[in-house]
Amino acid sequence: MNELDLVEWIRRMAGGDHRLVLGIGDDCAVYRPKPGEDLLFTADQSIEGVHFRAACPAGKIGERALARALSDIAAMGGHPRFCLISLAAPADSAWIKAFFRGLLRMAKRTGVALAGGDLASAGHVYCDVTICGAVERGRALRRDGARPGDSLWVSGRLGKSWERRIEPRLELGRELLGRATACIDLSDGLALDLHRLAKASGVAAQIDRVPLARGATMERALHAGEDYELLFTLPPARLGPRGTTRIGTILRGQPGEIRFQDRAIEPRGWNHFAVAPTAGACAHRNP
Amino acid sequence: MNELDLVEWIRRMAGGDHRLVLGIGDDCAVYRPKPGEDLLFTADQSIEGVHFRAACPAGKIGERALARALSDIAAMGGHPRFCLISLAAPADSAWIKAFFRGLLRMAKRTGVALAGGDLASAGHVYCDVTICGAVERGRALRRDGARPGDSLWVSGRLGKSWERRIEPRLELGRELLGRATACIDLSDGLALDLHRLAKASGVAAQIDRVPLARGATMERALHAGEDYELLFTLPPARLGPRGTTRIGTILRGQPGEIRFQDRAIEPRGWNHFAVAPTAGACAHRNP
Numbered sequence: 310m311n312e313l314d315l316v317e318w319i320r321r322m323a324g325g326d327h328r329l330v331l332g333i334g335d336d337c338a339v340y341r342p343k344p345g346e347d348l349l350f351t352a353d354q355s356i357e358g359v360h361f362r363a364a365c366p367a368g369k370i371g372e373r374a375l376a377r378a379l380s381d382i383a384a385m386g387g388h389p390r391f392c393l394i395s396l397a398a399p400a401d402s403a404w405i406k407a408f409f410r411g412l413l414r415m416a417k418r419t420g421v422a423l424a425g426g427d428l429a430s431a432g433h434v435y436c437d438v439t440i441c442g443a444v445e446r447g448r449a450l451r452r453d454g455a456r457p458g459d460s461l462w463v464s465g466r467l468g469k470s471w472e473r474r475i476e477p478r479l480e481l482g483r484e485l486l487g488r489a490t491a492c493i494d495l496s497d498g499l500a501l502d503l504h505r506l507a508k509a510s511g512v513a514a515q516i517d518r519v520p521l522a523r524g525a526t527m528e529r530a531l532h533a534g535e536d537y538e539l540l541f542t543l544p545p546a547r548l549g550p551r552g553t554t555r556i557g558t559i560l561r562g563q564p565g566e567i568r569f570q571d572r573a574i575e576p577r578g579w580n581h582f583a584v585a586p587t588a589g590a591c592a593h594r595n596p
Numbered sequence: 597m598n599e600l601d602l603v604e605w606i607r608r609m610a611g612g613d614h615r616l617v618l619g620i621g622d623d624c625a626v627y628r629p630k631p632g633e634d635l636l637f638t639a640d641q642s643i644e645g646v647h648f649r650a651a652c653p654a655g656k657i658g659e660r661a662l663a664r665a666l667s668d669i670a671a672m673g674g675h676p677r678f679c680l681i682s683l684a685a686p687a688d689s690a691w692i693k694a695f696f697r698g699l700l701r702m703a704k705r706t707g708v709a710l711a712g713g714d715l716a717s718a719g720h721v722y723c724d725v726t727i728c729g730a731v732e733r734g735r736a737l738r739r740d741g742a743r744p745g746d747s748l749w750v751s752g753r754l755g756k757s758w759e760r761r762i763e764p765r766l767e768l769g770r771e772l773l774g775r776a777t778a779c780i781d782l783s784d785g786l787a788l789d790l791h792r793l794a795k796a797s798g799v800a801a802q803i804d805r806v807p808l809a810r811g812a813t814m815e816r817a818l819h820a821g822e823d824y825e826l827l828f829t830l831p832p833a834r835l836g837p838r839g840t841t842r843i844g845t846i847l848r849g850q851p852g853e854i855r856f857q858d859r860a861i862e863p864r865g866w867n868h869f870a871v872a873p874t875a876g877a878c879a880h881r882n883p
Binding site: 330331334335336337338339340341342344346347348349350351352353354356358359360381382384385387391393394395397424425426427429430431432433435437439441442444446449451452453492493494509 | 617618621622623624625626627628629631633634635636637638639640641643645646647668669671672674678680681682684711712713714716717718719720722724726728729731733734736738739740779780781796
């Protein structure tokens with residue numbers, strides 16, 4: 310396959326975009342910031358044998374790779390603007406096109422322009438998605454603002470299987486701007502991500518209950534999840550938006566300490582440096 | 597190895613940075629654009645078995661991964677601002693730290709902050725570098741502005757071995773702002789990159805001479821290079837800056853057609869989708 314032809318195909322599929330001064334086709338993409346906006350940046354890898362199995366459909370891998378990074382933009386309350394996609398894969402143009410079709414479906418649905426990236430041929434599939442989002446100056450949601458007495462909330466239900474579609478909680482993130490005291494997305498399990506939020510905020514946290522997805526175990530919700538829901542804290546008198554559940558309270562205590570129904574639990578979750586692949590149709594991450 | 601500890605080590609090594617509102621440690625990094633700047637974005641992959649061999653020193657791989665992406669910022673006349681580094685590698689903390697030491701040396705030398713990224717464990721080394729640069733509004737150098745009659749110039753000497761250090765031509769890029777009519781960096785060989793510039797500009801080009809690096813062959817300079825020099829065009833009456841050489845002329849003709857000493861040459865160069873690894877100490881790319 311010819312790389313130039315493939316890049317041309319991707320450029321046509323992506324379409325022009327008024328949000329970029331210059332898109333695919335030069336050494337860099339050019340973005341002109343709007344007055345009063347802060348820009349958000351996040352990168353997320355999707356690797357064959359780590360995040361998915363080779364047998365997984367290409368379109369699903371592409372869609373999911375973008376959705377995972379979008380979830381980080383949601384957690385900061387941002388509008389997604391554009392992405393850069395780096396893909397290394399066997400030189401199979403049908404597979405690569407299916408990957409980009411899946412990814413661009415999610416991009417169009419969430420208003421993300423494809424600004425550029427890098428293609429290479431390799432024995433296994435490796436993808437890295439970088440997204441730029443925008444948020445009103447100084448208003449980005451952060452994970453370090455939770456205070457003792459705040460209530461702890463989560464969107465959706467946890468412990469979901471890898472098979473279902475990721476819906477990045479972009480609207481909820483926008484709704485939480487100026488309301489939530491802290492926010493993080495759940496990508497490595499509730500216990501570990503809550504530990505991160507609590508540690509950054511210098512507080513402890515108590516979990517009372519967890520809304521479980523159908524068929525999910527508490528173990529999976531706490532320690533194995535790739536849920537891509539938002540975990541956030543609100544001042545004591547405030548109620549969470551529709552579709553969210555209060556799961557606990559922020560406490561004074563050892564920064565990062567997490568209690569679940571009155572016993573301390575370990576911040577054990579998905580550790581990207583202690584991978585022990587398990588069985589499953591597509592995923593390595595859900596037993 | 598614990599991922600949290602490793603991220604903490606990287607954060608300490610990277611140091612705080614006043615150019616970022618928020619750096620490593622939240623869901624996204626936050627950058628506040630300055631009035632009057634356009635932002636430049638580029639991503640570059642460095643893959644074991646494609647761009648380097650496993651035996652290559654980790655620090656060199658890290659330094660080179662960043663330098664390759666910086667070269668794209670140079671080609672648009674930008675100041676580098678910050679980068680995101682995604683790295684998948686075997687869980688060997690000594691190797692990963694050496695990689696980041698090499699990368700951060702180059703980052704400090706060129707004024708790039710480390711804003712974030714993603715770490716994962718994998719069987720082979722895979723790295724993706726995304727860089728954000730900034731340039732005065734509307735002034736970015738592009739590859740589509742060359743006009744018939746313009747002179748064609750190149751920095752440095754071509755056909756260099758992979759072993760030498762990449763020096764991204766950031767100062768030269770700045771110097772060319774408002775002077776060059778088109779610019780591109782040489783990452784895939786002179787023939788292919790000049791073809792890209794000429795095609796984007798709707799012109800043909802004639803190469804008269806090529807300044808060769810010591811020990812380099814013309815074949816390597818034209819068709820195999822990872823030179824990371826700048827190729828640019830100037831209006832007829834203009835002379836190139838110190839350290840650059842006039843190599844030819846832009847012509848009216850079939851867009852993208854390249855002539856070398858009066859014979860047409862193919863835009864054959866590094867095609868990332870037709871990889872045929874060759875022997876060498878570190879590189880797959882230089883025979």
